[in-house]
Amino acid sequence: MTADVVANAGALRERCETALADWLDRQRPDWPDPAVFDMMRRFVLHGGKRLRPMFCYWGWRGAGGDDGPEIVSAAAALELFHAFALIHDDIMDGSDLRRGEPSVHRRLADEHHRRGWRGSSGAYGAGAALLVGDLLAAWADELFAVADRDRRGAALFARMRTEVIAGQYLDLRAGAGAGTVADALTVVRMKAARYTVTRPLQIGAALAGAGDDLLAAYRAFGDPLGDAFQLRDDILGVFGDPAITGKPALDDLREGKQTVMLALARDHATPAQAAQLDRLVGDPLLDEPAAATLRQILIDTGALTRTERMIHIRAEAAHAALAAAPITPESAAALTELATRTIHRLS
Numbered sequence: 043m044t045a046d047v048v049a050n051a052g053a054l055r056e057r058c059e060t061a062l063a064d065w066l067d068r069q070r071p072d073w074p075d076p077a078v079f080d081m082m083r084r085f086v087l088h089g090g091k092r093l094r095p096m097f098c099y100w101g102w103r104g105a106g107g108d109d110g111p112e113i114v115s116a117a118a119a120l121e122l123f124h125a126f127a128l129i130h131d132d133i134m135d136g137s138d139l140r141r142g143e144p145s146v147h148r149r150l151a152d153e154h155h156r157r158g159w160r161g162s163s164g165a166y167g168a169g170a171a172l173l174v175g176d177l178l179a180a181w182a183d184e185l186f187a188v189a190d191r192d193r194r195g196a197a198l199f200a201r202m203r204t205e206v207i208a209g210q211y212l213d214l215r216a217g218a219g220a221g222t223v224a225d226a227l228t229v230v231r232m233k234a235a236r237y238t239v240t241r242p243l244q245i246g247a248a249l250a251g252a253g254d255d256l257l258a259a260y261r262a263f264g265d266p267l268g269d270a271f272q273l274r275d276d277i278l279g280v281f282g283d284p285a286i287t288g289k290p291a292l293d294d295l296r297e298g299k300q301t302v303m304l305a306l307a308r309d310h311a312t313p314a315q316a317a318q319l320d321r322l323v324g325d326p327l328l329d330e331p332a333a334a335t336l337r338q339i340l341i342d343t344g345a346l347t348r349t350e351r352m353i354h355i356r357a358e359a360a361h362a363a364l365a366a367a368p369i370t371p372e373s374a375a376a377l378t379e380l381a382t383r384t385i386h387r388l389s
Contacts, residue, residue, distance in 0.1 A: 050376065051096065054114075058095045061111075061118040062086055065185050073177075081149055082174050086125045089141035089288065093271075093384060094120040094242045097264070100376045101246025104369035105256055112189050116249055119186035119199075120242055122178050127206055127237075129175035133168050134214060135297050136326075142288035147171035179203075195248040202241035209233025216300040217324075223309065226302040227269070234275070235268025239384070255368065262363035263377070266356035271384045273353045276301040277346065278389065280337060287389045292333050298324025302352070307345035315339050357385050 066083050073079040095117035102113045131137075132145040139145060144152065151167025159166070186199055209232030216225055243260040278287050279294035280303070294301065308319060318339060322332050340346045364377055 051379065054096060054099055055092050057114045058092055058118050058121065059087060061114050062121060065115075065118065065122075065181070069181060077153075078150070078170070078174070081146070082178070085129070085140075085146055086122065086178070088143070090121070090124075091383075091387075091389075092121060093238060093380065094124055096380055097239055097242035097377075098246040100373050100380065101243035101260060102250045103246075104243075104260075104367070104373035104377070105247040105250035105252035106370075107246070107250030113246065113249065116186055116189035116195065116245070117242075119182045119189065120245070122182035122185060123203070123206075126175045126179035126182065127210075129171055129178070131210065133171055133175075134210070135293060135299075137289065137293050139284075139289050139293075142285075145171075146174055150174075190249060194251060195245040198241055198245045198248050202237055202245070205232050205241070206237045209237075213299070217298050221300045221305060223302055223305040226300055226305045229300075230269055230272045230302060231265065234272035235265055237268075238271050239268035240264030259363065259367040259369075263360050263367060266363070267360035267381055267384060270353045270356040270360065273302060273349055273356070274385060274387060276303050277349060278387075280333075280340065281346070282388065292328055292330070295323060295333055295336055296326050296328045303340060303345045303349040306348050307340050307343045310343040310345065311339065315343060353385060357381070 063083075066086060070076075070079055095114075098117040098120055099113055102116075103109070107113060128140060129146045132140055133147050137145055138148045147167040147170070149167075150170040151163040154161075154163040154166040183199075186195070190196055190199075209229055212225075213229045213233055216229055240261050241264075243264050244257050247256050247260055276294070276299075279289070279299070279301075280291065282289075282291060284291050304319075304323065308316060311319060318335060322328060322336055325332070360381055361378070364374060364381065367374070369377075
């Protein structure tokens with residue numbers, strides 16, 4: 043990783059933050075509640091790795107696009123869409139923390155309770171947060187349309203939206219029962235992998251007028267890398283340090299999230315271990331000692347090791363695809379650094 047790559051990543055992040063802040067501030071007069079608007083603005087701008095905008099930008103540059111404000115705006119639109127997805131995901135998962143702070147629905151529920159308003163604070167928080175998420179999704183579409191005047195990336199942007207929502211549905215359905223490893227991998231690809239890496243890359247390339255060959259090359263690189271990203275996320279959701287990840291280490295287990303790692307554990311569990319998995323996974327009152335029991339099962343069944351191996355295999359495939367991609371050395375260096383950050387991370 044060169045100093046130039048790191049510096050460029052920092053500068054791009056700042057430009058994306060500026061584009062987001064400018065866009066949000068232009069919408070302020072149309073929103074009736076200043077306090078909620080400020081909360082929404084902070085949620086979008088505070089924290090986050092900005093991976094999707096960076097993949098979009100370097101997808102553009104790799105396709106021969108010149109640097110300019112239009113691609114930064116298009117990339118920033120992906121971050122608004124990501125904020126929508128996070129808000130809805132937290133509501134569905136019942137997660138009270140995001141990026142080390144109360145989630146949007148939790149903040150809104152707390153406000154309802156603090157003001158002594160009528161009705162259920164939880165229902166109000168969830169309903170209001172749904173609307174905030176919907177608004178951010180609408181703004182993402184609007185900002186992207188402004189940046190994509192020739193509509194070169196519109197079809198891919200629409201496909202990404204569909205894939206994310208379909209993946210979220212499959213994830214919800216999987217939580218109703220124990221799925222297979224193949225089922226869990228489908229959720230990974232639909233809900234996270236394509237939307238985190240492949241589609242941002244392809245959207246950037248499409249905006250630059252790239253042909254099918256480069257779109258295919260980005261898919262060969264992005265799909266396995268996106269899979270590795272989500273598999274790492276699933277490990278961090280159980281074994282990560284909450285002080286670093288910004289989310290409690292019990293949420294995924296309490297929710298009963300049917301991850302690849304959990305499916306692997308079920309496949310290799312003894313009858314006694316399987317009984318514990320059935321009893322503890324998805325228990326909303328799961329405590330830390332019970333979570334420690336589940337973590338040990340994930341280790342003893344080899345599920346953790348197998349998941350790490352799957353990450354390694356997909357990382358190697360992504361790097362091999364990138365090496366063969368018809369892009370400039372500068373873009374290849376930036377994407378290599380992004381791939382490393384995507385796979386080897388603690389949050």
